[in-house]
Amino acid sequence: MNQVADIxxxxxxxxxKNVDAVLATVVRTEGSAYRRAGAMMLICxxxxxxGMISGGCLEPHIIKRAFWLTRNGANVQVYQTGDDVEYAENxxxxxxxxxxxxxxxxxxxxxxxxxxxxxxxPNTDLGTExxxxxxxxxxxxxxxxxxxxxxxxxxxxxxxxxxxxxxxxATIATLIRSDSYQQQSTESQKSAELQIGIRINLDDYSQLGxxxxxxxxxxLDLAPSEFWQKLTNMSAALLxxxxxxxxxxxxxxxxxxxxxEWLIQRLQPQTRLLICGAGNDVMPLVTMAKLQDWHVxxxxxxxxxxxxxxxxxxxMVMHLPLESTEKLLNLSxxxxxxxxxxxxxxxxxxxxxxxxxxxxxxxxxxxGPRYRTERLINEISTTVSHPTVLDAGIxxxxxxxxxxxxxxxxxxxxxxxxxxxxxxMHEQTASNAFLHNNVASTAATSNEKxxxxxxx
Numbered sequence: 001m002n003q004v005a006d007i008x009x010x011x012x013x014x015x016x017k018n019v020d021a022v023l024a025t026v027v028r029t030e031g032s033a034y035r036r037a038g039a040m041m042l043i044c045x046x047x048x049x050x051g052m053i054s055g056g057c058l059e060p061h062i063i064k065r066a067f068w069l070t071r072n073g074a075n076v077q078v079y080q081t082g083d084d085v086e087y088a089e090n091x092x093x094x095x096x097x098x099x100x101x102x103x104x105x106x107x108x109x110x111x112x113x114x115x116x117x118x119x120x121x122p123n124t125d126l127g128t129e130x131x132x133x134x135x136x137x138x139x140x141x142x143x144x145x146x147x148x149x150x151x152x153x154x155x156x157x158x159x160x161x162x163x164x165x166x167x168x169x170a171t172i173a174t175l176i177r178s179d180s181y182q183q184q185s186t187e188s189q190k191s192a193e194l195q196i197g198i199r200i201n202l203d204d205y206s207q208l209g210x211x212x213x214x215x216x217x218x219x220l221d222l223a224p225s226e227f228w229q230k231l232t233n234m235s236a237a238l239l240x241x242x243x244x245x246x247x248x249x250x251x252x253x254x255x256x257x258x259x260x261e262w263l264i265q266r267l268q269p270q271t272r273l274l275i276c277g278a279g280n281d282v283m284p285l286v287t288m289a290k291l292q293d294w295h296v297x298x299x300x301x302x303x304x305x306x307x308x309x310x311x312x313x314x315x316m317v318m319h320l321p322l323e324s325t326e327k328l329l330n331l332s333x334x335x336x337x338x339x340x341x342x343x344x345x346x347x348x349x350x351x352x353x354x355x356x357x358x359x360x361x362x363x364x365x366x367x368g369p370r371y372r373t374e375r376l377i378n379e380i381s382t383t384v385s386h387p388t389v390l391d392a393g394i395x396x397x398x399x400x401x402x403x404x405x406x407x408x409x410x411x412x413x414x415x416x417x418x419x420x421x422x423x424x425m426h427e428q429t430a431s432n433a434f435l436h437n438n439v440a441s442t443a444a445t446s447n448e449k450x451x452x453x454x455x456x
Contacts, residue, residue, distance in 0.1 A: 004160065004293055006050040007042045011150055011157050020045045021150040022066035023157075026053050027076060027176045027263040028250045031141030037248040038265050042150070043067075053145060057081065066147060074148035074197030076176050081141045146176055146263075148197045156199060160267060167269040167334070171202040173238045173251075174265070179258030194230060194260065202264070205235045230255070238262060270295040271425060274331050276350045277341030277367075278305035278317070281410035285338065286314050288418050297331055301346055322349040329353065329360055336363035336421045338401060344376070352380045355393030363424045364393075365401030365417065373399040398424070 007023075014021045026039040034055040041051035041059065043066040052059060058079055069075060150157075156172065163170050175198045204212030211231055233255060243249040243266045251262045271294045275282050278300035289296045290313045299320040300306040306319040320327060328350065337354060339347050347366065354364055355377075366373045377394060384390045402416030403423075423429065 003040070003051045004164075007040055008157060008161060010042050010044065010048060010050050011154075014042075014044050014046075014048075014150065015154075017046075020067075022070050023148055023150055023153040024051075024053055024062055024066060025146045025148075025153075025174075026143060027146045027174060028144035028261075029141060030144075032081070033141045033143055035143075037250065037263055054081075054143065058143065058145075062145070069147045070149050073195070074146065074152055076144055076146050076196065079143045079145065081143065144176065146174065146197060152197055159201070163267045163269055167272075169269060170267045171243070172265050172267060173200045173202055173235075174263045175199075175260060176263055177259075177261035179260070194227070194234065200231070200235050200238065202235065202239060206239055211235060234260065234262075238264060271421075272335035273297070273421070274299070274335045274337045274361075276300070276337065276339045277343070277346065278302070278307075278310065279340065279342055281413060282340055283311065284411045285340075285414040285417055286311055288414050290314075292418070292422075297335075299328075299331065300341065301343075322346065325353045329357055332357075332361045335361055336365075336425065337361050338365050338367070338417060338421075340367040340401070342367070348376050348379060351376055352383065355380060355390050355397065356384060356386075358389065358393035358396050361396075363398070363421050364396055365398040365420065367401050368399070370399060373397075 011021065011023075013019075021042055021044040024041045024043065026033075026035050026037050028037055029035075034057075035053050039051070039053045041049065041053045041062065043049045043063050045067060049059075049063055053062070069077065159170055159172065162168075175194050175196055178194055178196065198213065201212030204210055211228070213231070234253065237253050237255075238251065241249055241251050241264055243264045247266060249264045251264055253260045253262065271292070273289050273294050273296045275285060275296065275298045278298050282298060286296050286298065296314045297316040297318065298306060298311050298314045299318045301320060301322050303319040306317055308314075308317050311317045318331075320331075322345070332354060339350055339354075341347055341350070347368075351366065354361065366376070381387070381390060398420060401420070402413060403419045405412065405416045405419065407415070
């Protein structure tokens with residue numbers, strides 16, 4: 001499931017057909033959550049939807065209520081995934097919803113009869129207390145979701161397309177809550193405030209010194225000077241917070257007039273995988289990489305192997321002669337490289353070029369038993385003029401490629417390769433830690449080699 005690619009495709013199709021849509025984005029999580037901040041889902045008014053913001057628990061509710069929730073503009077909803085009845089930290093009562101009845105919309109004014117049990121303290125305002133929904137899933141977490149019509153979210157989707165095309169990251173800040181905006185009662189007062197869902201391109205501000213506003217649901221040319229002054233102050237303050245690579249950060253700012261809550265995202269390009277070799281065992285690796293929404297290139301010096309018919313899912317399939325070293329370096333730039341040709345001559349030629357440029361790629365792995373790779377290294381070492389550069393390349397080389405996870409055949413090999421590349425790319429050591437453990441640690445090369453399969 002290429003969720004980002006699918007969302008971009010459906011959004012484009014909806015625009016062409018003049019079909020309205022709602023983009024739901026996870027902007028904050030507390031406790032246990034299936035998806036991280038930044039996960040998206042697109043819901044079209046014709047019933048089509050793509051993407052996931054949970055493990056399937058929240059999606060039915062969101063699909064049914066997305067357009068109702070955005071009838072007055074973008075807003076953030078909070079979903080509890082704890083037990084059937086819980087209380088927020090501030091003591092407010094929560095709505096108790098059974099799993100098969102998770103079908104209530106949150107609003108200041110309820111215009112329907114909810115078929116659920118609501119536990120509310122006496123003399124409280126119902127609209128205020130329905131500030132969070134509890135789905136009784138037992139996960140003990142909270143998921144904050146931003147809902148906005150696609151016309152507002154379109155500039156963000158365009159930036160995501162640009163990041164994927166240029167392979168250059170972008171840093172975006174999204175406003176998810178504003179005390180001062182909520183406190184204003186008239187449109188003229190609100191016009192000077194930042195609206196929920198407004199986004200700032202922090203790269204434009206830090207590099208060019210200009211305010212890069214991405215969508216706001218208002219005509220910015222008519223915005224008063226107070227609006228721009230507030231935006232400038234916010235941009236400067238947000239620059240102090242650097243999100244982790246391929247991650248997001250929740251930030252609370254206080255300007256004296258009230259607090260604002262922001263999601264800062266570092267939008268990263270697709271992970272690029274270069275596979276040197278086009279044998280049959282490469283096919284499941286291509287499939288698994290595309291399931292992760294990676295950009296996959298397959299090359300081989302044998303034209304009969306490197307064909308689009310054999311690898312229809314790959315983004316690029318290329319017959320690349322061994323002497324095309326410059327092209328190999330271009331393809332491997334900032335990529336993960338898997339050498340899987342089953343050919344000594346191919347592996348020797350490709351490996352010699354790549355080991356001499358260790359800063360060019362993020363990961364490199366060689367298929368085959370250790371003694372085979374060590375033989376290749378010894379042969380390559382006799383031809384290099386800078387042994388220290390070669391040593392740096394060897395220190396990054398994972399051989400045999402992949403983790404030893406058990407199983408047999410190309411699919412098991414592909415799974416081990418994907419696991420190892422993911423671990424190295426995200427600076428995680430192989431362990432039984434939680435999937436979303438955010439504690440970064442450097443992958444230990446020696447341990448990985450011990451865990452790798454001993455033979456093809």
